[in-house]
Amino acid sequence: xxxxxxxxxxxxxxxxxPVLNTGFEIDSVEPELFKEEAKKLPVRNFDVxxxxxxxxxxxxxxxxxxxxxxxxxxxxxxxxxxxxxxGGTALHSFYNLWKAFPGVEKRQLVxxxxxxxxxxxxxxxxxxxxAEMQRAYDYDSVCTSIDTEIYKLNAFxxxxxxxxNVCVNTFLAGVIKTGKKxxxxxxxxxxxxxxxxxxxxxxxxGYADLAGxxxxxxxxxxxxxxxxxxxxxxxxxxxxYEFLKSRNAIGQLAYGVRSxxxxxxxxxxxxxxxxxxxDFVSGARKIGMSAxxxxxxxxxxxxxxxxxxxxxxxxxxxxxxxxxxxLRKRMQKGVELFKENIPGxxxxxxxxxxxxxxxxxxxxxxxxxxxxxENVLNGDHFPDDVFVYGFHDMAxxxxxxxxxxxxxxxxxxxxxxxxNLYVSGMMIxxxxxxxxxxxxxxxxxxQGQASGTAAALCAxxxxxxxxLPYSELRKALEAGNVYFES
Ligand SMILES: Cc1cc2nc3c(=O)[nH]c(=O)nc-3n(C[C@H](O)[C@H](O)[C@H](O)COP(=O)(O)OP(=O)(O)OC[C@H]3O[C@@H](n4cnc5c(N)ncnc54)[C@H](O)[C@@H]3O)c2cc1C
Numbered sequence: 001x002x003x004x005x006x007x008x009x010x011x012x013x014x015x016x017x018p019v020l021n022t023g024f025e026i027d028s029v030e031p032e033l034f035k036e037e038a039k040k041l042p043v044r045n046f047d048v049x050x051x052x053x054x055x056x057x058x059x060x061x062x063x064x065x066x067x068x069x070x071x072x073x074x075x076x077x078x079x080x081x082x083x084x085x086x087g088g089t090a091l092h093s094f095y096n097l098w099k100a101f102p103g104v105e106k107r108q109l110v111x112x113x114x115x116x117x118x119x120x121x122x123x124x125x126x127x128x129x130x131a132e133m134q135r136a137y138d139y140d141s142v143c144t145s146i147d148t149e150i151y152k153l154n155a156f157x158x159x160x161x162x163x164x165n166v167c168v169n170t171f172l173a174g175v176i177k178t179g180k181k182x183x184x185x186x187x188x189x190x191x192x193x194x195x196x197x198x199x200x201x202x203x204x205x206g207y208a209d210l211a212g213x214x215x216x217x218x219x220x221x222x223x224x225x226x227x228x229x230x231x232x233x234x235x236x237x238x239x240x241y242e243f244l245k246s247r248n249a250i251g252q253l254a255y256g257v258r259s260x261x262x263x264x265x266x267x268x269x270x271x272x273x274x275x276x277x278x279d280f281v282s283g284a285r286k287i288g289m290s291a292x293x294x295x296x297x298x299x300x301x302x303x304x305x306x307x308x309x310x311x312x313x314x315x316x317x318x319x320x321x322x323x324x325x326x327l328r329k330r331m332q333k334g335v336e337l338f339k340e341n342i343p344g345x346x347x348x349x350x351x352x353x354x355x356x357x358x359x360x361x362x363x364x365x366x367x368x369x370x371x372x373x374e375n376v377l378n379g380d381h382f383p384d385d386v387f388v389y390g391f392h393d394m395a396x397x398x399x400x401x402x403x404x405x406x407x408x409x410x411x412x413x414x415x416x417x418x419x420n421l422y423v424s425g426m427m428i429x430x431x432x433x434x435x436x437x438x439x440x441x442x443x444x445x446x447q448g449q450a451s452g453t454a455a456a457l458c459a460x461x462x463x464x465x466x467x468l469p470y471s472e473l474r475k476a477l478e479a480g481n482v483y484f485e486s
Pocket of ligand 1: 051052053054055056057074075076077080081082083084087088089090091092093170171172173204205206207209227229305358359360424425426427439440441442444
């Protein structure tokens with residue numbers, strides 16, 4: 001009996017239909033598994049594939065294209081940006097922690113494409129530049145707040161200007177590999193599936209989807225809460241400030257350009273929980289809410305975070321689905337807490353949320369070098385540094401020695417066991433405390449410039465990542481205005 005007749009007979013007999021709408025029969029031996037039919041996919045060829053147009057990926061793609069490589073970036077959302085436009089408070093940090101160390105010279109450690117992006121944003125009212133912290137400057141010396149929507153547009157435009165082929169709304173769904181070399185990736189979009197072949201690959205997906213599918217070794221420590229952060233509109237920031245001041249509770253504070261006017265509050269939060277009324281503190285604790293926030297606009301506070309601990313790693317789809325709902329319930333409770341308890345928020349509403357929850361780390365890929373916490377605190381530099389960095393999220397308790405910098409070595413971006421794959425962003429550094437430094441946005445961006453540049457150089461000469469002479473990479477990075485201290 002042919003398949004169609006068989007299905008029709010089953011339907012007429014009223015039995016369950018063992019046929020999917022694809023026309024394939026369910027395997028009767030292993031009914032819980034479905035064998036997908038092999039099919040031919042259209043192919044395109046590039047020099048470099050950047051997976052993920054987030055914090056690191058945008059910079060990596062621009063860097064690669066500026067080296068002359070035919071570059072494609074693949075992003076599952078409809079815009080570039082990633083967690084920098086969804087999770088954080090401010091961009092930590094382009095500078096060393098000079099304010100915490102009297103006598104130490106102020107130095108802009110991260111320059112190159114990351115600084116170019118922020119300078120362009122600032123010029124069009126989409127960022128505060130590098131506003132000096134007035135309080136808590138032993139945590140960070142400067143505050144760079146952003147307008148998330150202008151950031152997305154700015155990143156899009158810079159990618160286009162560099163000549164990057166930008167694939168948004170496109171998911172990296174598979175990897176084609178022979179031996180230790182990646183040959184291509186499989187993409188999935190509303191247009192269907194396609195294959196991209198390339199010479200060099202950079203995984204900037206945060207979740208390490210490319211490296212993971214390529215068989216790289218990884219850890220999933222599940223050592224952080226997941227988060228959705230909300231932007232609150234209709235907030236009187238000056239009344240909020242006066243309220244905290246009257247309680248002698250101002251913690252983090254920075255002034256900068258807000259809605260076109262200089263010397264306005266652009267970062268504000270209480271010192272610990274002391275500054276807030278008791279009901280607010282106990283309510284916020286129940287929903288994991290952290291109130292420190294930044295803005296570049298009047299009447300708006302950007303990143304009020306709601307945290308939630310998952311029982312398993314955030315790569316678990318079903319637990320994440322439950323968390324997405326729970327976080328949205330908590331966000332409504334959060335805005336009510338502000339309205340009821342804090343002057344200046346009486347008419348507040350949720351103006352923005354992240355389209356999906358954010359993670360601080362998911363999969364951690366094993367690379368040729370794993371940056372240690374001692375490296376960070378001692379301010380170690382390496383013979384293969386690709387940029388330098390000086391921020392630590394646990395300051396003032398833990399800081400880079402003498403307000404200086406440490407180096408990120410090239411090896412920390414090269415995936416162990418794979419010849420032509422780099423990683424950049426939150427997926428490097430297994431030590432939790434060292435990761436409290438390397439995962440920050442500006443570090444991710446610096447990594448992106450290094451990996452994108454290296455990937456393009458390798459592609460131009462058909463080299464594996466370990467065959468690229470460091471001197472060539474260093475020369476290209478210096479030409480790209482990357483700053484080094486040694
Ligand atoms: C709640 C929170 C608060 C934070 N606060 C700060 C802060 O105040 N200051 C600071 O400097 N840092 C902060 N961080 C850290 C920092 O924001 C992140 O570590 C950094 O942005 C991560 O950058 P990334 O490039 O690794 O990943 P992302 O920026 O997340 O980029 C990954 C991109 O890949 C895309 N993607 C994922 N999978 C696929 C796939 N299969 N196919 C195609 N595309 C895919 C994603 O959509 C995303 O755009 C915070 C992080 C969180 C979660």
